[in-house]
Amino acid sequence: MTKRDFFILIIKVFGLLSVVTTLFSALPSNISFAMMGIDALSILWIAIAIMVVVGLFVALIFKADKVVELLKLDRGFDDDKIEIGSLEPADIIKIGTFIIGGLLILDNIPAFLSHTLFALKGDVVGLEYNNIQDKFNWAVSALNLIIGFLLITNYEFVAKILKTEKTEKE
Numbered sequence: 001m002t003k004r005d006f007f008i009l010i011i012k013v014f015g016l017l018s019v020v021t022t023l024f025s026a027l028p029s030n031i032s033f034a035m036m037g038i039d040a041l042s043i044l045w046i047a048i049a050i051m052v053v054v055g056l057f058v059a060l061i062f063k064a065d066k067v068v069e070l071l072k073l074d075r076g077f078d079d080d081k082i083e084i085g086s087l088e089p090a091d092i093i094k095i096g097t098f099i100i101g102g103l104l105i106l107d108n109i110p111a112f113l114s115h116t117l118f119a120l121k122g123d124v125v126g127l128e129y130n131n132i133q134d135k136f137n138w139a140v141s142a143l144n145l146i147i148g149f150l151l152i153t154n155y156e157f158v159a160k161i162l163k164t165e166k167t168e169k170e
Helices: 003-035 040-062 064-071 089-125 132-153 155-162
Strands: none
Touching: 003 040, 003 064, 003 089, 040 064, 040 089, 089 132, 089 155, 132 155
């Protein structure tokens, strides 16, 4: 298996995870919130949430090779083949960094979109989004999205930072 094939496989698994997570947790909570007061903004929000879910699914499942090319994930390795028995510690750190970054993004997209909806809906209705806990959670989900994106795009740099030097024992 090549490293490119491995990253395509991982991205497709992330795509399936995002669809399942969104369909069973994020989408129902957003729809129930939007149904509290049916107006044009609620209908627009439901349509946007569904388009984001479908867009993520299509991008991660059917366009995984384009995602690998766009993020240049298959570069920065010494060789092209993955042999499980001969993985170097740096390669394991790179793969782990990529997986952690992907999970951060997938776990925080629904929360970020929900908090964005609450803030926008509050502004439209005339209510202020003043709850400090909600603002904090919104900021944390945005920060997690940024960190996840940075981990995915800079996994080689992270592996270089975390690389341990082998010391020779005499």
